[in-house]
Structure formats: structure tokens, C-alpha cells
Amino acid sequence: MMSLSGHSVYPHDVLTVLFCLLTVSQAYVNVALNKPAYQQYPNENDRYDASNAVDGRKSDLGQYGGQCAVSQNRQSATWWVNLTTIHSIHHITIYFMTNYKPFGPSNDITKYFLGFSVYVSNTTARLQGTLCYKDDNFTLDTIPAVFTTTCPVHGQYVIYYNERLSGVTYPRGYSDRVSTDLCEVEVFGCPATGYFGSNCSVPCSDVNCQYCHIESGTCQGCKPGYKGHRCEMVCEGGTYGAGCKETCGTCRDVNQCSINNGTCLTGCDAGFKGDLCQTGCDADYQGNLCKTLCPVGYFGQDCSETCINSYTCDGCNDKKKFKESDIKWSYLSIYGTVDSLKNFKQGLIMGASYLIKVK
Numbered sequence: 001m002m003s004l005s006g007h008s009v010y011p012h013d014v015l016t017v018l019f020c021l022l023t024v025s026q027a028y029v030n031v032a033l034n035k036p037a038y039q040q041y042p043n044e045n046d047r048y049d050a051s052n053a054v055d056g057r058k059s060d061l062g063q064y065g066g067q068c069a070v071s072q073n074r075q076s077a078t079w080w081v082n083l084t085t086i087h088s089i090h091h092i093t094i095y096f097m098t099n100y101k102p103f104g105p106s107n108d109i110t111k112y113f114l115g116f117s118v119y120v121s122n123t124t125a126r127l128q129g130t131l132c133y134k135d136d137n138f139t140l141d142t143i144p145a146v147f148t149t150t151c152p153v154h155g156q157y158v159i160y161y162n163e164r165l166s167g168v169t170y171p172r173g174y175s176d177r178v179s180t181d182l183c184e185v186e187v188f189g190c191p192a193t194g195y196f197g198s199n200c201s202v203p204c205s206d207v208n209c210q211y212c213h214i215e216s217g218t219c220q221g222c223k224p225g226y227k228g229h230r231c232e233m234v235c236e237g238g239t240y241g242a243g244c245k246e247t248c249g250t251c252r253d254v255n256q257c258s259i260n261n262g263t264c265l266t267g268c269d270a271g272f273k274g275d276l277c278q279t280g281c282d283a284d285y286q287g288n289l290c291k292t293l294c295p296v297g298y299f300g301q302d303c304s305e306t307c308i309n310s311y312t313c314d315g316c317n318d319k320k321k322f323k324e325s326d327i328k329w330s331y332l333s334i335y336g337t338v339d340s341l342k343n344f345k346q347g348l349i350m351g352a353s354y355l356i357k358v359k
Helices: 014-025 050-054 108-112 341-349
Strands: 002-004 007-010 037-039 076-096 117-121 130-134 146-150 154-163 182-190 209-212 219-222 329-333 355-358
Touching (some): 076 117, 076 209
Antiparallel strands (some): 007 146, 076 182, 117 130, 117 154, 209 219, 329 355
């Protein structure tokens, strides 16, 4: 067994791999098992589906065994698993497809894995996350069929990535194209947040800490509503959420904005609605809870528009929303006299300008 920058390499001896991983995998849970998975450039045949790499099966590492995620050969290959919530991760183990042959120069598939990367992110964007491992050392002779890297971070997505970009010169032995060809990806960590230790049984030492280092317990992320090195400070100044990075809406009392989720506990200021008070009233409405119609003579967003040709009409609203039952005609004028409601409607459709007086 060789140790290389935080990851362990087991070249060929599968028994050694299983023995060395046993003590660790009993301590942590495979939080990737049967979780949603995705791969770029998938094959049409479901036999090669992305979910094969998280179904717990790894007895058949061949292309046609139905236990591996296999994509089309392209210039890039992306595969990820969605853990469905943020988890505290300890290590990641990958079982590459071997096609029943030992890895090495004589196995043609080996070259497709050289240069691969592993990320942990809170989104599907790998560059927004943490780079756990980037291969720039393996060769056809040294890359293992089973790879493990230690990556004590928190995240929701574990992403495998490889590329062969045009115009880039790659080391000897690299393939021209890449594909996923992953038979199993195991992500070992704690099943619940707020705990650390080899059995995930020790609560994080800081009371308001949501994510702590899985080995040391050092806080790595506060609960929503708190900030500081030990999560000792409460959000203030109209802020809330993770790291106090979100801004409260137009609350009636900004001091009554929930530091956890931004809900305005005493309601919105006039002219706004919604739990977060970030949405303005609909057109023709204003006031508390946006339930008050615009005053006579005004309409539109924020009641900022006046009735047609400045007439102060009883019940005037958006000129495109007249209700027949509410209108009594005294006269209509469109560069002359319009005598019928039918002609009036037709004029609206044509965009004509009216003088309207309503009794």
C-alpha cells in the first residue's frame, strides 16, 4: 500500500483493499447509496445508467455487466451523486471499470481514467465546491482499479470529472477522449449533521454549529442565523440565514425578521406581501397585505397611473380591465362619438384613445 497526499492507493491486491478499508467503513456510513445520480453524455441503453455507480453492486466490473455507469466517449466526462442534503464526509472510494483485466498498460480502458478529479460541492457546479483530488501523478502502471481519497469536508454533491480538451498536450499514455466508466462510488461520512467522531456520535462542541470537522470537531459552518469563529454572534442589521449573508425583505419591523429564514414575524410594510416581504403588490392594489384597491382616479403598479385623460372616474382601474356590469355609459368619445359598447370594445382592441366619464 502506498500513501499519496491524503489518499490511499491499492494497485492490484483486492484483498488488501477490502481489509484496509474495513476498519474505516465500519465507522462511517455510505451516504451515497441509492441516491440520485447523473452523468454527462449518457448512453441510450439503461444498462449503463448513472445510478449503477451508487446501487451497492460491484461484483461485476465489466462494461456489459449492468453494474457500471458508462457514458459516451467525449472531450469531457462528468458524473455526480446528489446526497440530497449536506453531509459531513470523511472519505470517497471509487471502483473503476476494469473489463475483468488487471489495470495497467495491457488494459486499454486504463488510459480513460488518467487525469481525473473528484470534487465535493453544495451544487452541481464543481468549481463552486472543494477539489478533493486531482490526478497529475498516476500513469498506466500506477493508477489503481480501486481508489480512495480522504476529504473531510461538507457537501451535497460528489462530482467525478475528467477531460481531454483540444489544444492541450496531455502526458504520455492518456486517451484522446474520456468517459465515466464508474462501477461504484462510495461516500463515507456521518448520516446526520451536527456530529463528528469515528462513530458520528459526538455533538459539535459549539452549540450553534451546524457542520463541524468530522475528525476534530472544529466548526466549519454555523446554523442559519449565526456567525463567528464559534458561531457566537447572532445576525443583525436586517440580515439572516447561513453566515448572515441574506438580506431581510421590507418587514414592518426589521427587528422582527427571523434570523433563521428571513420570515417577517409581524408582517410586511405597506405595499409588500409574502412571507419574506420581497414581493410588491399586484397592479391596482396597495396598502397593508396588498388588499386595498387603488383610490379613485388611479390604477396600475403602486397606483402610480392616473385614469384616462386625467378623468377622476368612480371605480377607475386599469383601462384594459373594465367590467361590463360595473359600467354605466354617459358618453364615449374617440375622435367623435361612439354610440355602442360593441364599438367601444373594438376600439380598445385597436388601441384607440378614449375620453371616458362614468356615472
